[in-house]
Amino acid sequence: MERARSSILKTVKANTLLIERLDLVVEVAKILDKALRGGRTIFLMAQGPFAFLAQHAAAEFIGKFATETKGEERRPLPIVALTEDASLLSAVGSNYGTRHILARQVVTFVKKDDAVLCLTLNGSEGGLREALQLSKERGAVTVAVTGQDADDVEDLCDLCLRIPSKSQFRVEECQLIILHTVYNVIQDEMARTGEFEKTGAIIRFECPNCAERIAVMSRFAGRKGTCPRCHVHITVPTPEPSAAAQEPAAAEQRAHMRFSVKDCVLDVMRLKEGALGERLKGHLALEDLSQGGIQFLHLPLTEAADEEMTLSVGDRIRVRLNTPAFTEPITGTGEVRRVEPAKGRRGARYGVKFLALDSEAADKLQKLEENVVLRNVARAPSASSA
Structure with missing residues (x-):
């Protein structure tokens, strides 16, 4: 019991002493934040028992950690752990020696203005100094979080934060607290500058x-x-x-996009020498509509159908089509390409090819066709292909 109590008290003491180095902790966070804002990558370098801390911290930067930002989301941050895993020990260690595992990774990944954060007890681990030296040569900013004795690496670092302890256990515990604190400082700065998105919106x-x-x-x-x-x-x-x-354009001022051709109101006038002529009277039923033209059925109003105007192949007409989809009608000019007698009734079926569409009419037709909004369409041969 006494030994357990003593261990906890030592941990509390070491953590309490970190308050005296708070300025350095914040400085570490600023260095890493600057690298991230510059589009650079942060590399967490560690060996042995410190490797799990590097991997843990990298995962938190890529994912999400702090509960203080509940309801908010940020982009994943480019943090990479440079450590020793089984495959690296086998592939690199067997060919170059274990001292060169970190150095080979530095040569592969680290670039100018990246930030390298080294986690170590005193910098005496094999190959750590060489990896830091290579990082400096490649133009990276180097930072170390170490135990009390860090003479082996301090000269290679732009900033060295020494934890006031020689115990590996206390140093590891303090490094975890420092990493979490650095994470929170960076995340708070991102929230302050508006880089968070409110996920509740x-x-x-x-x-x-x-x-x-x-x-x-x-x-x-x-x-x-x-x-x-x-x-x-x-x-x-x-x-x-x-x-x-x-304000939405006319082609975007929609009312109802799901409708039948029976819901459309068609108005047709013959063109004579470029001017509007007589209106086609009777019942006009739209049967097909595309970007190329229309097909409609014309049924005369009276028995004396011969007295009413009809259309012939080659006639130019003015088309005005009101649909439930848009607040404004679709208008344009067309040419009659096909005339067929209506089966079983008086009247005719006309196939018309569009020659010119008025402003935004083409956009409206494209939206209707892309969304396949017309139902109950009689798919006869297309007027545009007639």
């Missing part, structure tokens, strides 16, 4: 195809997906400040 929007209301976390802004209801491809909108937001 919700983006709510409507599917442009079926008007299904969709809610997603804000971190998915700009990503592609599918509507859970109609399964068309969608892109999650990116919110804009209200001051920067613009």
Whole structure:
């Protein structure tokens, strides 16, 4: 019991003494934060029993650790642990010797302005000094967190933080506290500069195809997906400040995107010498709609069908189509390419190819066709291919 109590008291004492070196702990955090903001990589270098600390810290920087930032998310940070694992001991150690395992990794990965953080008791581990020397030569910033005796590596470091203990156990415990503190300082700085995303923020929007209301976390802004209801491809909108937001274009002012051709209202006028002529009277039923043209059925209003205007192949017409999809109609000019008698009734079926579409009409047709929003379409031969 007394031995256990003594061990805990020694740990508490060593940790308490870290307060006296708080300025150095913060300085370590600033060095690493500067490297990260410069797009560089941090390498945690360690051997033997200190290797697990390097691997543990790297995992926390890549993942998430601090509970103080609940409800927030940050990007993974490029932290790599340079240690000795079984494959390196076998592949590198057998060919070059175990002293060169860290050095070979430094030559492979470390670049100018990267940061190398060394975890050691006193720097006497085999190959550690050589690896730090190579890091300096390659232009990296070098930092060491060591025990009380660090004469072997201090001259190779831009900053050396000595823990006031010679015990390996106390040094390891203090190094873990220092790493967690450094992590928190960097994370707090990222939160202060707005690099965190509030994961609790919700983006709510409507599917442009079926008007299904969709809610997603804000971190998915700009990503592609599918509507859970109609399964068309969608892109999650990116919110804009209200001051920067613009009014939607006519092609984006949609009401209902899922509709039948029976819900469309068609108006056709013949063109004579470029001017509007007589309107086609009777019942006009849209049967097919594409970016190339339309097909519609014309049924006269009266028995005296011969007295009403009809269309012939080659006639130029003005088309105005109101759909439930948009607040403004789709308008343009076209040419009659096909005329067929209506089966079993008076009237005719016309195939029309678009010659010119008015402003944004082409965009509207493209959106309708891409989203496959028209139902109950009679897929006769395309008017555009006639």
